[in-house]
Amino acid sequence: MKTKTSTQRGVTLVELMITLAVLAIALSLAAPAMGRFLEQQATQSAIERFTGDLRFARSEALKRGQAVSLCVVGTPGANGPTCAARAGNRGFASGWLVFADFNANGVRDTGETVLREQEAAGSLVTSLLDAGNQRFITFQSTGVVHGGQGRLTLTPGSGNAHQRTLCMNLIGRVAIRPAGTNNC
Secondary structure, X not given: OOOOOOOOOOOOHHHHHHHHHHHHHHHHHHHHHHHHHHHHHHHHHHHHHHHHHHHXXXXXXXXXXXXXXXXXXXXXXXXXXXXXXXXXXXXXXXXEEEEEOOOOOOOOOOOOOEEEEEOOOOOOEEEXXXXXXXXEEEEOOOOOEOOOOEEEEEEEOOOHHHOEEEEEOOOOOEEEEEOOOOOO
């Protein structure tokens, strides 16, 4: 008569504990890098959305033959979204509107069509504003920026370490520079 030999498979409690300890150490090393990666992605996404809408606003101004503005979004009104009365601490990072601006004043008045509305950039981007807390950018019907060139600073949630400067020339072309760039 043959006896059955039992071959049990599995892991011991000690092996499981060692595996979990190694996994915990690996995750603790990867977490800071992952946080930086997510912040860089959020920063890049905010830059791409904003510059894309600048290009869109300029092309719409040329196509329509009238001024088109971007403004910091305010509270919703009876006629839809409005522009903020002031830029606030976050500036364009709190969201923005692109609209046909008949009188080129940078404020969405009754009857002016909203072309795009962007939501806030999220908590990983602290602010996107210029030195003077400007709350709007207007493109004239010729595609030229009303008021000339500008400079905006995007600050990620971690502060100035990954800060970027967006330099905009007279025709709305944007160049992205690292933090501390003094001249555009």
